[in-house]
Amino acid sequence: MPRSPQGRPVTFQAGGSEDGRELAAATADAVFSLAQTIEDGAAYARDLRTRAARHGRQPDELVILPGLATVIGSTEAEARRRQDDLWDLVPVEYSLARLAGTLRIDPARLDLDKPLPDPLPLPPDGNHTMFLGTLALARRDRLTVRQLLRALGGGVGHRIVVGTPEAIADDIEAWFRAGAADGFNLMPDVLPEGLETFVDAVVPILQRRGLFRLDYAGATLRDHLGLARPASRYAETGRSLSA
Template identity: 50%
Template sequence: MSVRRLHLNAFLMGVGHHEAAWRHPVTDPARLGDVRHYQELARIAEAGGFDSVFLADGVQVWGDVEHTAAHVFEPLTLLTAMAAVTSRVGLIATVSTGYSEPYNLARWFASLDHISGGRAGWNIVTTAGDRSAQNFSLPGAPDHAERYERADEYLRVVTALWDSWADDAVLADRETGRFVDPAKVREIGHEGRFHRVRGPLNSTRSPQGHPLLVQAGSSEDGKAFAARWAEAVFTAHQTVESARKFYADLKGRLAGHGRGADSVKVLPGVVPVLGSTEEEANRLARELDELIVPARAVAQVSEMLGFDLSGHPLDRPLPPLPVTGVNGAQSRFALVRDLVERENPTLRELLSRLGGGRGHTVVVGTPERIADHIELWFTTGAADGFNVMAPLLPSGLTEFVDTVLPILRRRGLFRDDYTGTTLREHYGLARPADGFADLASAV
């Protein structure tokens, strides 16, 4: 059996994950709107041997537009531009199951998979929030359970479309003029509660068969969905205990779907605030903290939690948060509630805790210290890899590649170079069969 190795995803966000990144002197806010910035990030990640890069997304303007550095590119087009300047690194785009037709979505990802030579991944989100719904002719978003019910049907449609052409459907036989073997292309005839889709897809089967399926919801509904569909899971935890519990829970659900424990890779987020000394790292963390605009941070946390904290004094501890009752990002809500219960922070302290990683663990320290964090979580049942969220970009990603990766490699935790060409190969995941052989044998 091969040695177990880390999987690393570079979660890219503008000029850095810290919400005040664009105000820090080492970044250049003009890069936010420049495709070459993102192409450079993809190249840095590929030079480091990252399994993939990843872009989050939403379909609305966020809370406090005045203080938010965002809103230029759409992920699939931006990742396609990154595909054009790289050859190995995987490319994971967030698209919602709520507001795009499954036929279109299946086709975009097949197209990105063709363009990139098998490097496409889809981060599946269901999209809470009425503001998003109101951009799509709906008064509000469906509730949490219905969103996941829709997502489940959506996945059945999309995967059937990806399998509507056999891998060997294209003959390209010049002699006879037969370009396609029509017995190797099928309608899907989906008639469901939310969608009716005839098919076939107007795309030949893509290099990976199915682009990698990624998911990030960690609620009960989210975990049930992930156990059925996901192949990589991004998740946010503040403590190794919480991450271990999530890891064991998710892996334990897989057998019920006839899936092996290795068929899903769990990647918690980590925000590495790096310095060559602890003092230097602490100074950077302080600098970033001081650049937070409190009003903006309060708006973001309020949006995350689904209720308004803008009236709460900054330097007073928060009241305990309710146990349930949000129709939003439920697992992120639970994370903040636990944090408030555990640490009893003032609102200002909470903003500082969340400003760097919106709930993901922030590790401030030397490269050794970051590597220790990664090793501990990786070797004690909390992670198969990490979603690396550099607070400043590109500098934080470059530093991670230059200083943390060599330590991880020295410790035998991360591979020296790519061993395959597709995203599935990087993650050690099988290529799904097209299902035509079963069909043929049944005839």
């Protein structure tokens, strides 16, 4: 049986808990993260790469991709209007139910114009990354539930950047330069329009700054992510695969 041109499939992992970080450091090629601030993103990346080194891995063997939701307008005011219009389309009941699900509490405990209930125990059945990220955002910025729902994009949970193409590019560059991201798990506000706007308006800015490729360097996902092809364990042992 011929060997894959990627060596093996690219392994993605998502999870910021202690166990999740260890699993990512030991086995993942790419990691989705939930960082809301550039400082948190950089700290997460440093922690993950330190753990990876303990597993005998090199820093460039791991690609870290924070979630990034974008709302883009030709001006700042236009982008804000777009965000307001989209927010008006999200049913409050849906957003509350989704937030309550993340926090593992009854939606009736959430008052739109008050902060989150305190204390909120860590869920016993996982989903700690989204829980802790949501709680940290609410507590750090002292948000009411209504403000938190908007900050979370109605329940998306990832960081939202609203602005012009130039502002979006500035934000992406800042995260990259700070070591907080190797790339992003991109979530445009509306598909396909939001993605088309990002590709047509933001990507050229990143290319001019030398931050995004002008062409593909290879034909595989591993090539696109800048990941080396792993050595074959079968070649190392001299064994061969049977058809």
